[in-house]
Amino acid sequence: MNDDDERTGQAAAWAALAPVMDLVTPMAVRVAASLRLADPMAGGAVPVEELARRSGTDADALGRLLRHLVCQGVFAEPEPGRFALNELAGLLASDHPAGMRAALDLGGFGGQMDLAFTGLLHTVRTGQPAWETVFGTSFWPYLAANPQMSASFDAQMARGADYVLDAGRSHDWSGVRHVVDVGGGAGTLVAEVLRANPEMRATLVDLPDTVDRGRRYLAEHGLAERCEFAGQSFFDPLPKGRDAYVLGRVVHDWDDDEAVVILRRCAEAAGRDGRVLVIETNGGPGDDSAAFAEMNLRMLVLSGGRERTVEDYTALAAKAGLDVADVHSTPRGHLILECTARQ
Numbered sequence: 021m022n023d024d025d026e027r028t029g030q031a032a033a034w035a036a037l038a039p040v041m042d043l044v045t046p047m048a049v050r051v052a053a054s055l056r057l058a059d060p061m062a063g064g065a066v067p068v069e070e071l072a073r074r075s076g077t078d079a080d081a082l083g084r085l086l087r088h089l090v091c092q093g094v095f096a097e098p099e100p101g102r103f104a105l106n107e108l109a110g111l112l113a114s115d116h117p118a119g120m121r122a123a124l125d126l127g128g129f130g131g132q133m134d135l136a137f138t139g140l141l142h143t144v145r146t147g148q149p150a151w152e153t154v155f156g157t158s159f160w161p162y163l164a165a166n167p168q169m170s171a172s173f174d175a176q177m178a179r180g181a182d183y184v185l186d187a188g189r190s191h192d193w194s195g196v197r198h199v200v201d202v203g204g205g206a207g208t209l210v211a212e213v214l215r216a217n218p219e220m221r222a223t224l225v226d227l228p229d230t231v232d233r234g235r236r237y238l239a240e241h242g243l244a245e246r247c248e249f250a251g252q253s254f255f256d257p258l259p260k261g262r263d264a265y266v267l268g269r270v271v272h273d274w275d276d277d278e279a280v281v282i283l284r285r286c287a288e289a290a291g292r293d294g295r296v297l298v299i300e301t302n303g304g305p306g307d308d309s310a311a312f313a314e315m316n317l318r319m320l321v322l323s324g325g326r327e328r329t330v331e332d333y334t335a336l337a338a339k340a341g342l343d344v345a346d347v348h349s350t351p352r353g354h355l356i357l358e359c360t361a362r363q
């Protein structure tokens with residue numbers, strides 16, 4: 021191979037890998053979101069100096085950032101030095117209902133979660149979460165010590181919890197007078213279930229700060245009187261004797277041993293007559309989707325959790341003294357495993 025062939029080969033390899041290896045553009049998009057650059061452009065093109073003044077940044081550096089993004093199809097530059105929204109950049113506006121700006125903000129939970137991936141090599145070498153290596157403390161204690169980040173995490177969970185509509189409205193709650201949402205976050209599912217089932221009552225269990233947010237959320241929706249609030253760990257005994265215990269997107273946060281303890285706490289509290297509902301967004305029969313694969317890696321990097329299949333959940337439930345009595349997929353494709361005490 022001569023020098024020219026070698027260079028052509030290198031260029032082709034860079035081009036072929038570019039869509040999956042580039043860190044420049046994903047970081048640039050996050051910086052644009054963090055600086056809320058789309059907002060001042062709502063009324064039309066804005067000179068870079070004005071954007072720099074409003075965002076407290078260096079005009080030369082900001083110009084380079086925006087020009088790179090223009091080349092990647094995010095933002096437009098209708099005349100030199102003036103930047104405007106295009107379709108993709110419009111998605112980064114703070115008031116866009118998709119909430120992408122907040123999700124990408126490097127100062128919020130979504131951004132921190134992405135930065136945790138700078139420790140991916142550590143995770144793959146050791147099998148341990150990268151979070152602690154990158155941020156100095158493991159995932160849950162980090163959130164507990166950073167109230168702002170914990171609030172951002174709760175907000176992101178609430179935004180992403182589209183399964184609550186299915187679980188609230190189309191799940192058959194017959195026979196359930198009182199549901200306990202274990203690790204229920206800031207109350208999104210509880211609110212939806214109470215709204216759709218006016219006779220039901222609920223208990224929200226989560227860590228104290230999150231339960232306080234849930235209390236406020238339910239009060240704002242006029243539902244707090246039908247709800248009890250337990251700011252506690254789900255590794256401790258749970259309120260006993262209710263009809264149903266929900267674990268919504270909780271089990272996948274934990275490794276097998278911890279997941280069994282949480283399931284066992286639910287089984288003990290549910291007793292012989294109650295049921296435990298495990299709700300997860302992945303893992304239906306034969307789930308070999310990209311979403312499963314990505315989330316499986318993500319959970320390991322963040323908190324040491326994992327995505328699981330129905331068979332995996334069934335095996336965990338058995339270790340916690342539970343049988344899986346029913347498995348169904350919701351209209352939006354989430355998985356609900358209904359477990360009862362092992363006979």
Ligand SMILES: C[S@@+](CC[C@H](N)C(=O)[O-])C[C@H]1O[C@@H](n2cnc3c(N)ncnc32)[C@H](O)[C@@H]1O
Nearest residue numbers: 177181203204205226227230252253254268269
């Ligand atoms: C992935 S979020 C899911 C929240 C909610 N169920 C949803 O689907 O939006 C996991 C929840 O577990 C809670 N959590 C973590 N560790 C906990 C613990 N030791 N005891 C109680 N809740 C805990 C977190 O605060 C968070 O709300």
